[in-house]
Amino acid sequence: MSPRLEADYILETPVALEKAAATIAGEQSSGTFRPVPGETAELKARSAARIEAITDLGPIPGPALPGAATPHAPHRRARLTLSWPLANTGPSLPNILATVAGNLFELNCVAALRLTALRFPPELVAACPGPAFGTTGTRTLAGVQGRPLIGTIIKPSIGLSPDETAAMVATLCQAGIDFIKDDELQADGAVCPFDARARAVMAVINAHADRTGKKVMYAFNLTGEVDEMRARHDLILSLGGTCIMASANSIGLTGMLALRRHAQLPIHTHRNGWGYLSRHPGLGFDYAAWSALWRLAGADHLHVNGLANKFCEADGSVIASARALATPLSPGRPATAMPVFSSGQTALQVHGTWAALHTPDLIFAAGGGIMAHPDGPAAGVRALQDAWAAAMSGIPLDLAAKDSPALAAAVRAYGPGGA
Incomplete structure (x- = not known):
């Protein structure tokens, strides 16, 4: 049978x-x-x-x-x-x-x-291959244990040159960031070719690692045809990179499987296009079903949106998506895909995220929540670090802000009436 x-x-x-x-x-x-x-x-x-x-x-x-x-x-x-x-x-x-x-x-x-x-x-x-790195392998490569990875997205999403991107990465490395990703719109255009961007960014990341011992994880968007993705992966690997990124709905399951079987780095999997698969309640997919296929295919990280996000997804759906990634695919093979919270995230959503999940096993990626901090990106990173430390220790946001100028400025900037 x-x-x-x-x-x-x-x-x-x-x-x-x-x-x-x-x-x-x-x-x-x-x-x-x-x-x-x-x-x-x-x-x-x-x-x-x-x-x-x-x-x-x-x-x-x-x-x-x-x-x-x-x-x-x-x-x-x-x-x-x-x-x-x-x-x-x-x-x-x-x-x-x-x-x-x-x-x-x-x-x-x-x-x-x-x-x-x-x-x-x-x-x-x-x-099926499943995730090669998942939460445990990602933490090892990023050198982060016991708390979420604090991450950001290169903004503006498109239009920066390789050198301008690398300069931004240098600022973020100095700020203490754990994780940076290309925007899904940034791939291999004439303004910022993939190879030139990879070399410029990894030169900065490697120099920072040599000085501090901390290698920031950067997810390079290598979305493309299968041969292109393999070649781009090999370049990142040769440069000492620790992560690659692909747009799931663009490359399809066959593309993901081919990439997973070739890759020696974690695959950060972006779900752009998710709305056309899910937005109508009477058609398409729930995230638990859709993500199960991508976990089988080898996704190490999967986006789940974020609380109070800039899109149309309700908070309950976001949390259900994150929990789905922690559900074993079979009794003998625990799930290891790491949820990625993003989309309009700031220090204001940290306590709610912790209260809903009670796990630090996630990537908390804030674009404007870091880059638009009124005191600069370093303060944006510090605000998120302090917010997560407070949430995991049971300290309310308002009390934590009294002891953290960066967090206090974030609350003023991103809260009601903020700029």
Whole structure:
């Protein structure tokens, strides 16, 4: 008997729930819109998707998505679990994605559908590369234990030359930063070519490490075609770099798998484009399901947004995403992907983040929260360091600010009425 993988969905449909579930199961395995010769009982037993559970969640006003078969009929919502034999796809993540998140979204019996969770058999988890470094390896390379990595993003996102980028990195290194990343928009443009940027930045980071013993982790955005990414990785490795970055939705699972199998450095995985996969509540993915595939493919760090962020995501969703990364993919293989908090983060969100998670195993990346500090980037880094130390010690933000001029200035600048 082949091991099976499972997927949970929230389904909305105008037809009987059992009929809609059977249509989805057939479309995503052995069936089609009409019976065909060869789809025998034996074949179905071997390869068909199976309906594991349907829970009726009650009536809804109407279809959330256009194109429903009978838009004016009564609609119902249900929680649906399907499973498939792993023998259908083998351990191929691209084909598993086509199975659990393929044509089912387009069926006209589907008035809305969202993939909320994936569960994998141990055989599949063991066959996938998974994170090579994760939290433990990242901490070792960054030389940071017992607290979050304090990070930032090069801003302006685009337009700086290699030398201007390196000058900013020098300032951040002197400020005591742990982690710096390219913006996802900065790759290999004419203004700031990848190779020139890498050499200029690593010269600064290596010189700082020689002076202080601390090597700042810099995630270079090497997003590109597979051969380009491999060559860019090798350059960073040869220069003494300790991290690379790729945009997940741009390179796809095959690109991530190829990069992971080549890489000797942690892969900082950016989720830009996440909104088109998730923003409509009746379509797409919950983060737990989406991120599980990227963890299997080898992501060491994954962005989860941040509290009180500049985007549209609610705080509860952000925290649920971070917790999902701490959920083991199988009993014998604990999860190690490190959540990255970003998007409008400042010292003001630190206490809330700690209260919600009670773990220091994260990267807290603040762009404007460091670079726009009224007393400069060094004070921005100090404000975050002091805020995290206070939060983890149970000291309220207002009391901590009394003993930290940098934190006090951050509270004034980023709080209500701040500039």
